[in-house]
Amino acid sequence: MMWSLSICVLSFIFLMMSSLTSLFLGMYCIMKEIVVFIEWEVFQVNSSAVVMTFLFDWMSLLFMAFVMFISALVIYYSDEYMYGDVSINRFILLVLMFVLSMMFLIISPNLISILLGWDGLGLVSYCLVIYYQNVKSYNAGMLTALSNRIGDVALLMAIAWMLNFGSWNYIYYLDLMKSSTEMYIISILVVLAAMTKSAQIPFSSWLPAAMAAPTPVSALVHSSTLVTAGVYLLIRFNNLIVDTGVGQYLLLMSGLTMFMAGLGANFEFDLKKIIALSTLSQLGLMMSILSMGFPKLAFFHLLTHALFKALLFMCAGAVIHNMKNSQDIRFMGNLCSQMPLTTVCFNVSNLALCGMPFLAGFYSKDMILEVVSLSYLNMFSFFLYFFSTGLTVWYSLRLAYYSMTGEFNSTSFHPLNDEGWIMLTSMISLMVMAVVGGSMLSWVLFPCPIMICLPFTLKLLVLFVSILGGLAGYEMSKFSISYELQSMKKYLMSVFLGSMWFMPFISTWGVNKLPLxxxxxVFKSCDQGWSEEFGGQMLYNQSVEYSRMVQWWQNNNLKMYLLSFILWVVVLVMLII
Structure with a gap:
């Protein structure tokens, strides 16, 4: 156990120092407007060089700083959360491999080296989702892996298509691609890859299923690494997407994802799945503002969201840990009196998610919604943006109502407490960042003030929608714990909305029925049928026959047979003569 403790602490120290270094370098790059491009020639065959390329600019360095900061706290948190696990060392090494894959993806301006990180994320995420080895985890891992393979294939096809440009360093060709005939195909393939990784409709079903992983993994995967990889890729490819018109399709899909996830979270009772659906909703928000041509805003929300969402998962993990692995929010209640420090962290992260003024989420979400109000946008997309914002407050207040207030609904003999200081240290560190991170980032990313001039009604619309969503969430929650469950009166609608518009059924049915x-x-008729009949089995049968024949000759004294054969030939010849 001592070695597992040291590997956690060593990983924490190394990642925290790397995070601070990356943060200071990123700030320096912003101030001096520096971009460092490094090429490392791995080997050369007949004048064809295999080159690894690394891009260090303010965006990649800041993102790496945030990923490593959250990873450090998650690994430190895991030391207590995973205490007693016999294979905790393997778990920590898997998490470190995951972080390394993300680093490769962030600093690669080259599609080939991006694929290294992209596939690394997919493989390690599968290993982490099936970490608790049971049927549910295996199914969730398979759904995650198969959904992400679609995006991997799209990225491979984009790599093949990039051969038309002579190099895979896409960063050089983005402006050239605008005027080329290939731009449309490459942009479609890149958008498809990003949609699978960031779980947009119709690939959304894997994200809540991936909650089968341990909670520290969820805190890392669903805040700043795996699901944000697609958003980050599209931030890099943003010029291409906006100019080809693929952005309009992406805007519709991401808006529907945001809307669907917000509705689904209001019908969910699993604590981790509610937070997973809120991640899906925020990813839809990032994708939609990205498709409108505001990559810097999407990146801003990406970083602030990583802070408060990791904190939210950590708090959920602490609650689940104390509830002896119960995740149903109906069995919680009045946690504020039992776990006050955890409740404070939970409520701060929840308020940051809702966009409470002067917390991290406020600076990015409010700016995004004001830019949307200022932009040329159709009524349907405008409705999806603002209604989904109301839904965020709706399910957040419902979650707080069920778990933090009211009557305690678990057994009378319960072990709830705030004694886990290692977990609390990680949570409090992230809570500080969830409070001050948004304002710090807004000063760094937007040093020049942005003038957004809106009518008074539009300016207050965000506040009005949030308050309305909160009131609706409170009213709906009051009706839920009773025999007259409101959602049961509209049972079919509740099933449809609560099951993510039947997407998990369609995804698994599509995999189970037709392709399999x-x-x-095909396997039965070809591999085990005709190819065996004329391939391996035929060779085997023929060999057996020939062996039997040879064996017969050997057993029956070949020399005597040859001698008698020669004699018979001689007799025949003499008779003929």
């Missing part, structure tokens, strides 16, 4: 059935038939 066809694959089974």
């Amino acid at each position: 059935e066809v694959g089974f038939q």
